[in-house]
Amino acid sequence: xxxxxxxxxxxxxxxxxxGTGFVLLPVAPPAPTCSGGMTASAGLAAGERGSAAxxxxxxxxxxxxxxxxxxxxxxxxTVSPSKTLEVHALTQEMKARGERVVSLCVGEPDFQPPAAxxxxxxxxxxxxxxxxxxxxxxxxxxxxxxxxxxxxKNLTYSAGDxxxxxxxxxxxxxxxxxxVRPGDEVIISAPYWPSYPEMVRLAGGVPIIVETTxxxxxxxxxxxxxxxxxxxxxxxxFCNPSNPTGAVHSKERCEELAAVLSEEGGKGSxxxxxxxxxxxxxxxxxxxxxxxxxxGMFERTMTVNGxxxxxxxxxxxxxxxxxxxxxxxxxxIIQGQITSCASSISQAAGLVALAVSDEEMQASFxxxxxxxxxVLKRLSEMPDLATAVPQGAFYVFPxxxxxxxxxxxxxxxxxxxxxxxxYLLRAHSVALVTGDGFGYSKCIRISxxxxxxxxxxxxxEFDKCLCSFS
Ligand code: PMP
Numbered sequence: 245x246x247x248x249x250x251x252x253x254x255x256x257x258x259x260x261x262x263g264t265g266f267v268l269l270p271v272a273p274p275a276p277t278c279s280g281g282m283t284a285s286a287g288l289a290a291g292e293r294g295s296a297a298x299x300x301x302x303x304x305x306x307x308x309x310x311x312x313x314x315x316x317x318x319x320x321x322t323v324s325p326s327k328t329l330e331v332h333a334l335t336q337e338m339k340a341r342g343e344r345v346v347s348l349c350v351g352e353p354d355f356q357p358p359a360a361x362x363x364x365x366x367x368x369x370x371x372x373x374x375x376x377x378x379x380x381x382x383x384x385x386x387x388x389x390x391x392x393x394x395x396x397k398n399l400t401y402s403a404g405d406x407x408x409x410x411x412x413x414x415x416x417x418x419x420x421x422x423x424v425r426p427g428d429e430v431i432i433s434a435p436y437w438p439s440y441p442e443m444v445r446l447a448g449g450v451p452i453i454v455e456t457t458x459x460x461x462x463x464x465x466x467x468x469x470x471x472x473x474x475x476x477x478x479x480x481x482f483c484n485p486s487n488p489t490g491a492v493h494s495k496e497r498c499e500e501l502a503a504v505l506s507e508e509g510g511k512g513s514x515x516x517x518x519x520x521x522x523x524x525x526x527x528x529x530x531x532x533x534x535x536x537x538x539x540g541m542f543e544r545t546m547t548v549n550g551x552x553x554x555x556x557x558x559x560x561x562x563x564x565x566x567x568x569x570x571x572x573x574x575x576x577i578i579q580g581q582i583t584s585c586a587s588s589i590s591q592a593a594g595l596v597a598l599a600v601s602d603e604e605m606q607a608s609f610x611x612x613x614x615x616x617x618x619v620l621k622r623l624s625e626m627p628d629l630a631t632a633v634p635q636g637a638f639y640v641f642p643x644x645x646x647x648x649x650x651x652x653x654x655x656x657x658x659x660x661x662x663x664x665x666x667y668l669l670r671a672h673s674v675a676l677v678t679g680d681g682f683g684y685s686k687c688i689r690i691s692x693x694x695x696x697x698x699x700x701x702x703x704x705e706f707d708k709c710l711c712s713f714s
Contacts, residue, residue, distance in 0.1 A: 322445045326438065327681040331665050335675045346702045347675040347694075351487065353556040353638065354693045355608045358600045361555060361593050368592035377588050379580045380572070381408025381564070385591045388598045389564055397524070397534040399547070401566045407575045408586050408594075412522045412550035412563030414579070417443045419518050419546045419565055420479070422574040424449035428478035433464040435641060435684035437487045437520070449478065453683060458643040461632040462489035466500040473504070473511035480505070480515055482535060485523040488682045488689040489641040490616075490634020495533040502538040517545045522563070523637040525554040526609050528616065530635040536566075546571055551590075553637070554605065555597045560590040612638050615692040615699060622703040623690075627710050638693040641679070645686035650713035658713065661688050672705040 309325060310316040326332075331349070338345050356362070368374075380386065386403040393399040409415040416439070424430060426448035432440045434455045441451035454472045456462045469480070482501075485492045493501070505512035519535035536545035550563025565575055579585070619640050623631050628646035650658050652671065658664050662678040665688060669675050679687035692699055 319446065319448075323442045324438075327662070327678065330662065331669060331675060331678060334666065334669055338669070338673065343673060345669070345673050345675055346698050346705070348690050348692065348699065348702050349675050349677050350691050350693055352558040352693060353553060353608070353612075354695065355556050355611070357556045357560075357593075358597065358604060360600060361557065361597045364596035365560075365589055365593040368589045373588050373592045375588055377585045377591060379576050379585050380406065381586060382588075382591050382595070385595050385598075386564075388595050389566070392598050393534075393547075393549075393566060398537050399534050399542075399566065405566055405569060405572055407565045407567075407572050407579060408591060409563050409565065409579060410561040410583055410586050411552065412520065412548050413439060414561075414583065415548045415550070415563045415565040415575075416440070416481075416518065416520060417446070418575045418578045419548065419567065419571065420444060420447050420449070420481075421578055422571055423516055424478050427476065429474060429476040430479045430481060431469065431472045431477060431515075432481045433462075433468075433483075435462060435486070435488050435679065435682040435687065436481075437483055438681055438683075440481050440483075441683070444481075450476075452477075455684070456491075458630045458632050458641075458687070462486060462491040462641070463493055463497060464501060466504045469501055469504045469512075470507075470510070473515065475511060477511060477515050479518055481518045481520065483520045484535065485521075485527060485532065485634075485636025487523065487637055488639050488677070488679075488684075488687075489632065490637045490639045491632065492527055492530040492532060492635035494530050495538075498533055498535055498538050502535075502541050505544075506540050515544070517541060518548065519545050520548045522548065522550050523553050524549065525605065526612055526638060527636040528613055528634075532636065543568055551594050551597055555600070556608075557590070557593070557597065560587070560593060562586055562590040562594045612692070615694075615696065616640070618696070619690060619692050619699060619703065622707070626707050629710075638691055640690045640692065641682075641684075641687045642690070643686045644688055644710075647710060647713055652709075653712050661685050664688065668706065668709050672709045674702045674705045674709075676702075676706070 310321055335345050335347060383403055385408055386406040389406050390401045390403055393401055409418065420443045424444060424447040428449045429452045430444045430449050431452045431454060434453045444451045452472050454464065454468050456464055504510065505515055517535055521534060524532045534547060536542045536547050546565055546567040548563065548565055551557040551560060552563065565572065616634060620631065620633060623629055623640065623642055630643040631640060634640055644661060644664055647658055647664060648660055652658065652667050656667050658667060662680050665676050665678045677689040679685050679689065682689065
């Protein structure tokens with residue numbers, strides 16, 4: 245009987261709708277109604293709404309696919325689905341119809357991992373390096389990472405300060421989980437890598453978006469950072485070089501930001517810095533400086549890096565966090581419960597990757613520079629674009645907003661960056677990524693990690709497309 249009663253109460257509680265006062269048991273989370281449903285803006289924490297607006301916040305209303313379903317935890321409903329899906333879905337449809345699409349969308353290098361890495365991968369599998377490793381990774385790999393950070397970045401870590409993860413993405417998320425408490429604010433400059441705000445929300449934190457513009461070369465200024473700091477600020481996520489803009493903050497700029505965080509009586513004293521430096525090896529004229537080397541920052545910086553971009557090892561899922569022991573201890577507990585360790589085979593390959601000579605690595609990066617210069621030249625010849633010169637990574641992020649409101653030859657009105665990308669794909673078979681996905685709706689992202697032929701063809705079509713608008 246007790247069971248029957250419980251079961252009835254459970255079913256009743258699932259029928260109960262918010263606002264009726266008819267809530268019996270805390271069995272299921274309150275179900276959002278389909279009519280009023282939980283929109284993305286309703287999903288924003290109160291602080292986020294105010295602060296994001298104050299900072300020119302860019303979160304657009306994207307409904308969660310679970311709005312009308314109480315099966316899924318409300319936590320998931322606060323996370324935005326990818327805004328690049330529309331273009332991706334159309335690209336897939338066109339390809340399925342046998343149409344050719346030139347894509348400059350990818351976020352991974354077009355070159356292969358070094359030959360020695362591929363050989364080490366096969367050897368590891370053959371030779372039985374196929375078991376779990378310790379949670380934080382093999383000692384050999386962690387020591388090699390420390391040696392690499394010391395040699396190239398002037399950073400002194402010991403093997404105990406390193407947690408090897410399944411990609412830099414996991415390293416970022418675990419670092420966020422380790423320190424961000426419900427209601428804590430995390431400063432993220434826009435345009436941003438789309439996962440940052442979503443990871444902060446998953447941790448219960450509040451992303452505070454600080455917008456930078458093409459005129460500012462997408463660099464965060466001391467003034468904007470100071471303006472975003474509050475008593476609730478827990479972390480600054482600092483992506484340098486940046487995806488999607490390719491912006492590289494110079495040593496001087498990093499020092500200015502660090503000075504704000506260290507200001508006597510300022511609000512930055514409790515602020516951690518998560519320095520995502522996954523693109524640090526791919527830089528052009530502005531040398532990259534590790535944020536943890538800026539005086540006063542080592543003790544409060546969590547450095548994330550990995551092998552995906554530098555060594556073209558995206559599918560190996562290998563990245564790492566280097567941080568003060570209290571952070572690595574916490575992250576080790578988290579990782580131990582959710583993935584145990586990174587792939588043993590990838591770790592063996594990563595060890596060899598770190599031994600590849602700088603000269604061999606540089607050859608691939610030099611090709612990237614040629615492609616960047618080619619893209620910049622072509623963009624400079626196109627109508628009404630504003631482009632900052634990217635100093636790192638393999639992306640250009642032109643401001644296309646001067647074309648908004650124009651009409652395409654078929655009558656399509658280009659209302660924004662997503663419209664432009666969809667039209668470009670439909671009419672010119674070229675796929676680019678809308679800035680909406682990066683919290684910056686005036687721009688589009690062009691990845692030049694593609695062959696010269698593809699870049700040339702895609703940009704010729706992009707030019708034609710822009711010239712056809714009236
Ligand atoms: N940070 C940034 C800025 C990235 O662009 C990416 C990959 N797109 C990552 C982290 C994640 O890299 P990984 O493949 O090592 O998980």
